Amino acid sequence: MAQLGKKISQNALGMLPWILLWFLGNVDLTEGSLGDRSYIYQRCLRSCRNENCTKTASLQHFQETQSWIEGQLQWSCENECEYQCMWKTVEAFQKDDIAIPQFHGKWPFVRVFGIQEPASVIFSVLNGLCHLRILSYRKAVPRSTPLYYVWHVVAFIGLHAWTWSTIFHSRDFPFTEKMDYFCAFSLVLANLGSLICRMLGTRSVTRLALVLLTLLLFYLQHIYYLAVIKFDYGYNMKINIGVGFVNLLGWLLWCWRHWGTLPHTRKCLAVMFGMNILLLLEVLDFPPIWWTFDAHSLWHAGTVPLGVLWYSFIIDDGIYLAKQENSKKLP
Numbered sequence: 001m002a003q004l005g006k007k008i009s010q011n012a013l014g015m016l017p018w019i020l021l022w023f024l025g026n027v028d029l030t031e032g033s034l035g036d037r038s039y040i041y042q043r044c045l046r047s048c049r050n051e052n053c054t055k056t057a058s059l060q061h062f063q064e065t066q067s068w069i070e071g072q073l074q075w076s077c078e079n080e081c082e083y084q085c086m087w088k089t090v091e092a093f094q095k096d097d098i099a100i101p102q103f104h105g106k107w108p109f110v111r112v113f114g115i116q117e118p119a120s121v122i123f124s125v126l127n128g129l130c131h132l133r134i135l136s137y138r139k140a141v142p143r144s145t146p147l148y149y150v151w152h153v154v155a156f157i158g159l160h161a162w163t164w165s166t167i168f169h170s171r172d173f174p175f176t177e178k179m180d181y182f183c184a185f186s187l188v189l190a191n192l193g194s195l196i197c198r199m200l201g202t203r204s205v206t207r208l209a210l211v212l213l214t215l216l217l218f219y220l221q222h223i224y225y226l227a228v229i230k231f232d233y234g235y236n237m238k239i240n241i242g243v244g245f246v247n248l249l250g251w252l253l254w255c256w257r258h259w260g261t262l263p264h265t266r267k268c269l270a271v272m273f274g275m276n277i278l279l280l281l282e283v284l285d286f287p288p289i290w291w292t293f294d295a296h297s298l299w300h301a302g303t304v305p306l307g308v309l310w311y312s313f314i315i316d317d318g319i320y321l322a323k324q325e326n327s328k329k330l331p
Helices: 002-026 038-054 056-065 068-072 078-094 118-140 148-170 174-200 205-229 232-258 265-283 295-329
Strands: none
Touching: 038 056, 056 078, 056 205, 068 205, 118 148, 118 295, 148 174, 148 295, 174 232, 174 295, 205 232, 232 265
């Protein structure tokens, strides 16, 4: 069984560079969208704004009839026109048997209680809740265990990142978009940091501090570029994929090394393969099913069970490390 596991890991390591190259070659980031550039949409938008958003009486009527939750989520009269005209354009495209377009870089989604992407919001919340399993980790693993505080930091960063993902998918503004991207990358780097800590150990404080400082400086440089120089979607995507690939490769190497001695490596390997397969959803983009479930939301859905399995892995690994520490203390 151990030999079979090592063979699987070796085959996976050989395939990973080709998978990464294929993914990078198929990433298609579109800054403009056919839907919002169409004549139907633009004509509808001008008419709607002139009739409902420029006249005092019409604007007052809009404000009085708008629901409380939509007001709290800052749906302006102009935004409402964009939403209504989007669906009129979708209907026109469907009648002419033309492929459904995107609008302002997004697929058309049915709004629920003012929330723009309800499926992604729900799955983002569930992903965030997965990190509360750190409470189970605290109960099962002693404080003196290596990586005890490392996993607490990762859990906090994860909760923070998924909170901003929830906010962004609830309502898309330039600020919420940036925070979603910035916090997502912080979680990607935190996962890489946890790998380094597991590989090198946490005993050498100086070595660990240098590694973590390097990751922090890399993070700050990346955020500075996006926030100050250019908010480049393609650059951000490639950096995230590159760091994620290093993390994936590192954990697979760790699994290969400990496959015959640590049974919980199976959980780690399952999570790594699962995350790699889910990346395909970011390439195989398609209009939302029932105007709710697009590829991105399904990617968020897929990471929920993987998050649960990952915490099961780190709990098992923590128990193993605690036993190792106790055996060193015995006379």
